[in-house]
Amino acid sequence: MKENLTINLKNTSGFVSHEEVVALAQQSVRHLDALNAGTGTGNDFLGWLSLPDDILQQLDKIEKTARHLRSVTDTTVVIGIGGSYLGARAVIEALSHSFSPLLKSTHHDIIFAGQNICEDYMADLLEILDGRNYSIIAISKSGTTTEPAIAFRILKDHLEKKIGKPLAADRIIAITDEKRGALRSMAETNGYETFVIPDNVGGRYSVLTPVGLLPIAISGLDIRAIVKGAKAMEELTRRNKNASANPSLLYAAARNLLLQGGKQIEIMVGFTPKLHFMAEWWKQLYGESEGKDGKGIFPASVDMTTDLHSLGQYIQDGQRILFETMVSVKSPAKKLTIPLEKDDSDQLNYIAGKRLSEVNHNAELGTAMAHNDGSVPIINITIPQLDEFYTGQMIYFFEIACAISGYILDVNPFDQPGVEAYKKNMFALLNKPGFEEAAKKIKERLK
Numbered sequence: 130m131k132e133n134l135t136i137n138l139k140n141t142s143g144f145v146s147h148e149e150v151v152a153l154a155q156q157s158v159r160h161l162d163a164l165n166a167g168t169g170t171g172n173d174f175l176g177w178l179s180l181p182d183d184i185l186q187q188l189d190k191i192e193k194t195a196r197h198l199r200s201v202t203d204t205t206v207v208i209g210i211g212g213s214y215l216g217a218r219a220v221i222e223a224l225s226h227s228f229s230p231l232l233k234s235t236h237h238d239i240i241f242a243g244q245n246i247c248e249d250y251m252a253d254l255l256e257i258l259d260g261r262n263y264s265i266i267a268i269s270k271s272g273t274t275t276e277p278a279i280a281f282r283i284l285k286d287h288l289e290k291k292i293g294k295p296l297a298a299d300r301i302i303a304i305t306d307e308k309r310g311a312l313r314s315m316a317e318t319n320g321y322e323t324f325v326i327p328d329n330v331g332g333r334y335s336v337l338t339p340v341g342l343l344p345i346a347i348s349g350l351d352i353r354a355i356v357k358g359a360k361a362m363e364e365l366t367r368r369n370k371n372a373s374a375n376p377s378l379l380y381a382a383a384r385n386l387l388l389q390g391g392k393q394i395e396i397m398v399g400f401t402p403k404l405h406f407m408a409e410w411w412k413q414l415y416g417e418s419e420g421k422d423g424k425g426i427f428p429a430s431v432d433m434t435t436d437l438h439s440l441g442q443y444i445q446d447g448q449r450i451l452f453e454t455m456v457s458v459k460s461p462a463k464k465l466t467i468p469l470e471k472d473d474s475d476q477l478n479y480i481a482g483k484r485l486s487e488v489n490h491n492a493e494l495g496t497a498m499a500h501n502d503g504s505v506p507i508i509n510i511t512i513p514q515l516d517e518f519y520t521g522q523m524i525y526f527f528e529i530a531c532a533i534s535g536y537i538l539d540v541n542p543f544d545q546p547g548v549e550a551y552k553k554n555m556f557a558l559l560n561k562p563g564f565e566e567a568a569k570k571i572k573e574r575l576k
């Protein structure tokens with residue numbers, strides 16, 4: 130049997146006692162019960178809980194489409210924002226070659242668009258796509274989100290001009306609501322292949338639907354292993370009422386107790402750049418799920434050891450309102466040792482012959498100790514290796530812990546009312562039909 134992701138709370142013990150954490154975790158079993166029974170807030174968005182089983186029937190179709198796109202194109206542009214973007218990017222960046230775009234071979238490039246409205250980004254992308262044979266995956270649950278809709282309009286136009294409308298239609302896939310939204314109508318009018326985002330799965334909980342799995346499969350990764358990892362984590366957490374043996378209950382309880390003790394900011398810390406986008410995904414998951422009604426822990430992230438030479442100073446010595454969630458990977462996939470140099474001109478012979486991972490591991494231990502000494506509690510999460518199985522475990526682990534944590538905070542972890550505020554202003558400023566009154570008011574404010 131494979132090992133599971135583990136949680137270690139040793140580095141929080143100077144701030145909250147293990148007994149307190151276990152007690153709150155045990156009390157939080159009621160939140161797990163509410164999730165399973167569908168009796169908590171936001172209960173129409175609980176489809177993600179059983180995705181490790183429910184998605185199995187779609188894997189053949191996802192893999193078939195991925196094979197098709199890989200065989201007819203060399204690049205796929207994945208359009209989406211927020212939950213329709215970050216999960217796929219997190220997994221692809223975690224598991225792909227660090228320099229994928231520079232690899233020649235039979236590599237298939239994945240490029241992301243629609244996650245900003247930057248003119249230069251899009252113009253640069255079009256320049257690259259002029260010379261590429263590419264396909265497009267447009268992802269939007271609502272089918273109406275402005276950023277991906279603009280990107281899709283521009284890219285569809287580019288692709289249709291480049292290869293003609295009928296062939297473009299074969300290379301455009303839409304992932305959206307079953308019935309509603311502009312993307313659904315466009316797919317039907319133009320005959321695009323489609324995948325459905327289930328009604329009961331919110332954007333940021335949708336990595337294990339075609340939203341995440343299709344781009345991941347196109348990148349060449351094994352989506353079945355991801356789902357297996359998620360299933361193993363579901364088995365460990367979803368119905369496990371023994372709080373001390375349920376990492377999702379322990380994590381949710383520990384971070385809430387730290388918040389109650391004045392630690393308002395949680396920093397996800399990784400010691401490999403490969404986890405950078407996993408932290409971005411996690412920030413969205415926790416930020417959108419918990420940050421409401423004047424509550425929530427502010428999720429931030431750093432890449433170590435890079436940021437030890439930047440934000441490290443603040444973490445060590447700034448305002449004492451921080452705690453860290455350190456994600457460690459036990460074994461790297463590759464092996465590299467530091468060479469011995471005869472004259473030791475750089476004075477590094479004391480680590481000659483050591484693997485880089487050993488040096489990195491000691492940097493990690495040293496950092497944890499220093500931060501702990503500087504009053505920063507640390508929740509340690511460890512996975513044996515960074516592969517498909519363990520990214521699946523991480524996804525399910527952080528999702529279920531987030532839902533429990535939201536219930537501990539007494540917020541609805543499945544809505545995001547705050548996202549609407551900027552949209553209303555932007556639509557009014559752009560004179561979108563229907564926003565005439567708001568436009569008048571907002572333009573007054575600009576005077």
Ligand code: PA5
Nearest residue numbers: 211212213269270271274332333
């Ligand atoms: O988690 C969420 O629900 C959001 O982040 C959405 O995923 C994001 O706003 C994109 O929405 P849509 O998929 O409707 O384009």
